[in-house]
Amino acid sequence: MSARHQFGLGSVELFQEFAPQFDLVNSSDFTFNAAAISYCLIEIPVADALRVLTPSLHPSIPGMAGFLHYKCSHDELGNFDFVVIGVLCRSGVKPRLMTTGAFTNNAKVHDEFSRIWGYPLRLANIALRPNYDRVRSSVEIDGAVVLDFEVQNPVSLTGAGGSVRYPQCFNIARDKDLMKFVQVDVSFEFIRVARGVPRINYCDPALIGNIDLGAAYPIAGTIVSANMTLHPVRYLADIVISAEDGGVTAVSKR
Amino acid sequence: MKFGLLMELSVPRPWENNIEYKVFQDSIEQVQVAESLGFDQVWCVEHHFLEEYSHSSCPEIFLATCAAKTSTIRLGFGIATCVPEISHPARIAERAAFLDVISGGRVEVGTGRSSTWNELGGFRATIDDTKKSWDEYIRAIPKMWMQERFSYSGQSFTMPERCVLPKPLQKPHPPLWVAVTAPGTELDAADRGLGCLTLSFGNIGNNGTRFETYRKRIKNCEPVGGFVNEQIIAANWLYCHENKTEAIAKGRQLVGEFGSASSQITEIKQAYPASNYLEAGLLGMFRADPDSASGAGKLPDGLCLGDPAEIIKVLKRWEDTGVDRLVFLVNFMEVLQQSEVLDSLRLFSREVMPYFDRDAADVQLVRKASA
Numbered sequence: 001m002s003a004r005h006q007f008g009l010g011s012v013e014l015f016q017e018f019a020p021q022f023d024l025v026n027s028s029d030f031t032f033n034a035a036a037i038s039y040c041l042i043e044i045p046v047a048d049a050l051r052v053l054t055p056s057l058h059p060s061i062p063g064m065a066g067f068l069h070y071k072c073s074h075d076e077l078g079n080f081d082f083v084v085i086g087v088l089c090r091s092g093v094k095p096r097l098m099t100t101g102a103f104t105n106n107a108k109v110h111d112e113f114s115r116i117w118g119y120p121l122r123l124a125n126i127a128l129r130p131n132y133d134r135v136r137s138s139v140e141i142d143g144a145v146v147l148d149f150e151v152q153n154p155v156s157l158t159g160a161g162g163s164v165r166y167p168q169c170f171n172i173a174r175d176k177d178l179m180k181f182v183q184v185d186v187s188f189e190f191i192r193v194a195r196g197v198p199r200i201n202y203c204d205p206a207l208i209g210n211i212d213l214g215a216a217y218p219i220a221g222t223i224v225s226a227n228m229t230l231h232p233v234r235y236l237a238d239i240v241i242s243a244e245d246g247g248v249t250a251v252s253k254r
Numbered sequence: 255m256k257f258g259l260l261m262e263l264s265v266p267r268p269w270e271n272n273i274e275y276k277v278f279q280d281s282i283e284q285v286q287v288a289e290s291l292g293f294d295q296v297w298c299v300e301h302h303f304l305e306e307y308s309h310s311s312c313p314e315i316f317l318a319t320c321a322a323k324t325s326t327i328r329l330g331f332g333i334a335t336c337v338p339e340i341s342h343p344a345r346i347a348e349r350a351a352f353l354d355v356i357s358g359g360r361v362e363v364g365t366g367r368s369s370t371w372n373e374l375g376g377f378r379a380t381i382d383d384t385k386k387s388w389d390e391y392i393r394a395i396p397k398m399w400m401q402e403r404f405s406y407s408g409q410s411f412t413m414p415e416r417c418v419l420p421k422p423l424q425k426p427h428p429p430l431w432v433a434v435t436a437p438g439t440e441l442d443a444a445d446r447g448l449g450c451l452t453l454s455f456g457n458i459g460n461n462g463t464r465f466e467t468y469r470k471r472i473k474n475c476e477p478v479g480g481f482v483n484e485q486i487i488a489a490n491w492l493y494c495h496e497n498k499t500e501a502i503a504k505g506r507q508l509v510g511e512f513g514s515a516s517s518q519i520t521e522i523k524q525a526y527p528a529s530n531y532l533e534a535g536l537l538g539m540f541r542a543d544p545d546s547a548s549g550a551g552k553l554p555d556g557l558c559l560g561d562p563a564e565i566i567k568v569l570k571r572w573e574d575t576g577v578d579r580l581v582f583l584v585n586f587m588e589v590l591q592q593s594e595v596l597d598s599l600r601l602f603s604r605e606v607m608p609y610f611d612r613d614a615a616d617v618q619l620v621r622k623a624s625a
Contacts, residue, residue, distance in 0.1 A: 004268070005306075005518060006267075043375075061305055093514060157527060159529050163523055163527040193527060195526075219371065219525050
């Protein structure tokens with residue numbers, strides 16, 4: 001159907017260093033009440049997106065990169081920060097985010113989220129600093145800042161909860177000996193929504209396939225309070241074979 | 255019920271071998287043939303930066319070419335995007351009036367505000383204000399046509415007194431429409447005395463209720479122009495073939511390509527949270543649910559894809575909803591050969607059109623004093 005559409009040209013090797021071993025378990029929903037979520041969405045050149053995305057994925061048009069910071073608490077897992085970045089894309093006709101980097105500051109979350117949802121997590125010092133003029137997220141590894149982004153001038157939106165959309169993540173993980181995308185399904189009940197201007201202060205180029213974000217064009221930043229639920233994995237996708245050509249497999253049919 | 259064409263000018267990759275030229279020329283030929291077969295109107299969309307889906311950035315040029323090659327078919331301009339970063343209202347008024355003059359008074363003007371980040375983001379539009387600017391535009395444009403000189407001080411634009419030229423040939427001005435996708439826009443259309451141009455492609459049941467509401471509500475409207483344009487258009491697909499199975503198979507391809515091409519577009523709702531874009535626009539509505547079987551899914555109810563007998567049945571149901579006109583997408587992304595498109599139009603004209611009274615849907619121009 002969309003065989004003529006552009007496909008990614010990237011190699012999974014770029015991101016396999018941190019790809020976790022994915023373990024298909026019958027997990028139940030994980031719900032995090034009143035999670036604080038900061039999200040920056042920016043435009044990048046489509047050519048850069050094509051260079052990073054794997055051959056089973058189409059680029060979003062225009063090209064886009066997303067930066068998400070979740071601050072959550074959970075009875076079992078405790079308090080934690082969780083940061084995900086990646087390049088927006090499509091699998092078939094569905095908008096997705098191909099995860100290129102992920103961090104947490106909680107060892108239990110690191111183990112569980114890697115194993116159950118395939119997030120390529122690394123332990124890091126993470127901070128979310130909510131000020132009136134901006135909400136700033138930073139990630140440090142061994143004392144060095146690898147990621148720093150912010151939503152500037154957030155202004156509350158009334159009744160706009162229904163208008164907030166986050167792309168569902170496609171995480172590169174090892175499924176036995178094969179590299180696969182794990183499709184993460186997350187749902188939200190929005191409590192408060194503010195919109196501002198996104199700004200990426202620093203991003204280690206290696207985190208996002210060496211895309212130069214210097215010329216990135218801002219789309220939107222959001223600061224949200226929401227009840228957030230991570231659902232059990234339903235789909236795995238191939239790195240090379242597109243959804244149109246049967247590259248997406250329902251977990252229930254494996 | 256009247257029938258017409260809806261031109262998106264979709265151009266599939268790879269963009270080689272002058273394919274844009276072929277798509278444009280084929281579309282112009284389709285309009286010529288359609289006029290000769292009794293189709294009443296052609297609409298040409300305005301879109302910007304929508305790769306493959308629509309390369310129709312200058313509909314007035316397409317329609318001017320059609321005007322030169324036809325004599326009676328009405329020319330639907332737009333949906334003209336009523337957003338200041340894309341078009342000043344005087345430019346919309348000028349282009350539509352110019353086309354009306356050179357075509358001998360055959361123009362209809364559709365209005366809207368876009369629902370894509372590709373377009374609104376590309377022009378750096380103030381997304382929160384598009385509904386407001388649309389409301390200012392649709393009140394200003396008829397005055398630019400009807401008054402000798404026009405001046406305005408508003409929120410989305412301000413201009414000193416100028417004579418906006420030319421004036422349209424149709425008096426007091428061409429019929430005005432608004433594109434209706436999101437629920438509630440039919441009420442906006444009714445309150446302002448505008449025609450309701452429904453872009454839902456099928457779904458007769460839902461649309462019937464909306465049309466009924468529109469008809470009731472428009473009785474008490476305050477028209478923004480020189481008259482009330484109480485008419486309803488529904489957009490639809492058309493592929494008419496003697497072999498129903500063949501028609502439905504091709505129809506599935508057309509609808510599938512539409513969904514596929516539209517998935518390349520970023521809806522405002524996907525990228526930029528805003529309280530005036532709570533609903534998915536037309537393009538978002540066609541995205542498949544990943545939980546349902548993709549290409550083999552059910553087609554929307556009420557599409558004109560089939561043999562003549564099947565299409566007559568579908569059209570009778572549309573007629574019962576009170577729709578005045580149906581405008582058809584007759585090809586998309588070059589799924590059909592030009593000969594297949596023209597054969598479909600001819601078969602429709604020969605076997606289907608006679609079952610519908612096209613004169614009964616003559617323009618109902620209820621003249622009211624302009625504000």
